[in-house]
Amino acid sequence: MQAYSETPGFESNALSLYTLQLSIDIDPTRRPNCFTFPSLLKACVSTFGLVRPIQEIHSQITKLGTYSDVYVGTTLIDSYSKCGGIQFAQNVFEEMPVKNVVSWNSMVSGLAKCGEMDSAKKMFDEMPDKNLVSWTSLISGYAQNGYLVETLDVFDKMGAAGVKPNEITMVSVLSACANLGALEIGRKIHSFMKDNDCDMDLYVGSALIDMYSKCGMVGDALDVFKNMPSKNVVTCSAMIVGLALNGRAVEAINIFEEMRVDGIMPVDITFVGVLCACSHAGLVEKGKFYFGSMTQEYSIVPKLHHYTCMVDLLGRAGHLDQAYQFIKKMPIKPDVVVWGALLTICRTHLEFKLGAYAACRILELEHQHSGALVFLSYAYAKVEDWDGMEWVRRKMGRLRTKRAPGKSWIDLNNVVHQFFAGDKSHPQSERIYAKLDELAVLLELEGYTPSVDTAFCEVEEEEKEQYLNIHSEKLAIAFGLINTPEGTLIRIVKNLRVCDDCHSSIKLISKIVGRDIILRDSNRFHHFSGGICSCHDYW
DNA sequence: CTAGGGTTAG
Numbered sequence: 001m002q003a004y005s006e007t008p009g010f011e012s013n014a015l016s017l018y019t020l021q022l023s024i025d026i027d028p029t030r031r032p033n034c035f036t037f038p039s040l041l042k043a044c045v046s047t048f049g050l051v052r053p054i055q056e057i058h059s060q061i062t063k064l065g066t067y068s069d070v071y072v073g074t075t076l077i078d079s080y081s082k083c084g085g086i087q088f089a090q091n092v093f094e095e096m097p098v099k100n101v102v103s104w105n106s107m108v109s110g111l112a113k114c115g116e117m118d119s120a121k122k123m124f125d126e127m128p129d130k131n132l133v134s135w136t137s138l139i140s141g142y143a144q145n146g147y148l149v150e151t152l153d154v155f156d157k158m159g160a161a162g163v164k165p166n167e168i169t170m171v172s173v174l175s176a177c178a179n180l181g182a183l184e185i186g187r188k189i190h191s192f193m194k195d196n197d198c199d200m201d202l203y204v205g206s207a208l209i210d211m212y213s214k215c216g217m218v219g220d221a222l223d224v225f226k227n228m229p230s231k232n233v234v235t236c237s238a239m240i241v242g243l244a245l246n247g248r249a250v251e252a253i254n255i256f257e258e259m260r261v262d263g264i265m266p267v268d269i270t271f272v273g274v275l276c277a278c279s280h281a282g283l284v285e286k287g288k289f290y291f292g293s294m295t296q297e298y299s300i301v302p303k304l305h306h307y308t309c310m311v312d313l314l315g316r317a318g319h320l321d322q323a324y325q326f327i328k329k330m331p332i333k334p335d336v337v338v339w340g341a342l343l344t345i346c347r348t349h350l351e352f353k354l355g356a357y358a359a360c361r362i363l364e365l366e367h368q369h370s371g372a373l374v375f376l377s378y379a380y381a382k383v384e385d386w387d388g389m390e391w392v393r394r395k396m397g398r399l400r401t402k403r404a405p406g407k408s409w410i411d412l413n414n415v416v417h418q419f420f421a422g423d424k425s426h427p428q429s430e431r432i433y434a435k436l437d438e439l440a441v442l443l444e445l446e447g448y449t450p451s452v453d454t455a456f457c458e459v460e461e462e463e464k465e466q467y468l469n470i471h472s473e474k475l476a477i478a479f480g481l482i483n484t485p486e487g488t489l490i491r492i493v494k495n496l497r498v499c500d501d502c503h504s505s506i507k508l509i510s511k512i513v514g515r516d517i518i519l520r521d522s523n524r525f526h527h528f529s530g531g532i533c534s535c536h537d538y539w
Numbered sequence: 540c541t542a543g544g545g546t547t548a549g
């Protein structure tokens with residue numbers, strides 16, 4: 001049963017064996033005991049993934065009187081949490097007569113898996129003993145639930161408590177760095193790992209590749225990738241996605257072809273990266289080819305995100321009608337995101353009729369989708385349909401508070417400085433605005449004129465009053481210019497998509513001040529250098 | 540026999 005329970009594809013055989021064991025009335029010494037249940041429970045989780053079957057085994061455990069065993073109890077906690085039954089896990093935990101550090105850790109990680117980080121933290125604080133796994137469980141919980149600052153914070157505390165991290169800890173911390181764009185911290189961890197002879201296993205390698213890529217340092221990501229002792233589909237996929245995000249489509253495709261030669265089978269995520277690369281580089285035919293090969297060569301059924309990539313690919317290249325036809329022919333029901341991709345390209349190409357159609361489909365699926373409403377209000381204004389305009393306005397009224405404010409942040413000497421649009425709260429605020437005034441003069445000399453339709457691009461995301469102000473990325477850049485040596489690279493992360501006006505002024509700023517600027521927005525990277533951007537003004 | 544890790548579309 002144990003062998004079956006830990007062999008992928010054979011888990012359910014463990015369940016059959018158990019049934020067989022019960023059905024044969026053999027002598028009592030050979031009935032299931034506390035050594036049986038951990039394997040059985042694990043098999044049950046991977047076969048069904050449901051609370052109900054766990055409860056059935058649970059009641060048999062109670063009947064047989066094996067419930068007080070610490071291994072059985074701990075496995076029950078783990079099984080319930082993996083199936084989303086955190087309340088049942090908590091009950092088991094409370095009733096366990098004997099608990100050890102593993103039981104406590106199971107609870108911390110179970111709560112984390114169910115997204116209950118406040119309770120997980122409380123449990124962690126109350127633990128009588130903590131080991132490396134306790135710390136790592138809390139860290140990975142924060143990382144996976146998107147509490148990135150907390151992740152780094154607990155990692156610091158762990159160091160302060162004198163607990164040395166291992167590869168597993170590093171992976172979680174690196175993923176937080178990746179999603180924060182915290183390059184300096186990520187680099188520090190990389191060098192710490194080198195100094196401490198950490199294993200460059202597949203997990204660590206993938207996490208490093210992802211971290212460097214998401215910080216815009218795709219060259220460093222490639223170094224890690226090329227020096228890895230062995231690779232698998234995840235490392236390759238991470239590298240492909242990383243290259244794609246950074247606008248290096250040809251290299252992304254080359255990695256894909258190399259992995260085929262190495263006999264590594266792609267999975268669906270690999271194709272997300274490949275299609276994304278084709279889309280960003282305008283490689284329409286290649287994209288169509290790879291999309292077709294997914295099913296034909298690899299028997300991978302395209303999912304919604306692949307269709308989304310294809311809509312983007314076709315639309316970005318200006319084939320709006322093809323994009324629409326593509327959606328119509330989809331064998332699965334398009335979701336908000338697929339229609340959203342069509343809407344986005346209609347917006348870039350100022351295609352109001354099809355865009356309004358897409359917006360209506362979105363509103364059918366998501367009643368108050370702000371992007372669709374903003375597009376419609378704009379489209380109605382264009383055709384002077386004031387009734388339609390009024391209708392949209394009324395719907396939008398209720399939305400105001402729901403929209404995420406635009407913010408940008410910059411990592412300076414391992415401290416993250418964050419700015420909102422029009423923000424004046426930073427201690428250096430005066431100097432920042434003075435810098436922007438100075439830049440405005442220089443921009444004008446370069447022939448820059450603010451673009452009229454600016455509002456349209458960001459209106460869905462940033463509050464009306466805010467876009468009259470200065471967008472957050474400009475504040476972050478000005479702050480970076482003031483506080484870093486001349487000629488050094490500036491890296492900014494923004495939570496939304498960059499607007500057209502900011503994009504063209506940042507291009508010029510990179511030329512005027514002679515700095516490379518890397519801006520990671522919610523979609524992709526912009527590497528500004530000498531007045532041009534790696535996205536070729538298409539994003 | 541029990542706990543912690545990487546890649547995912549607009």
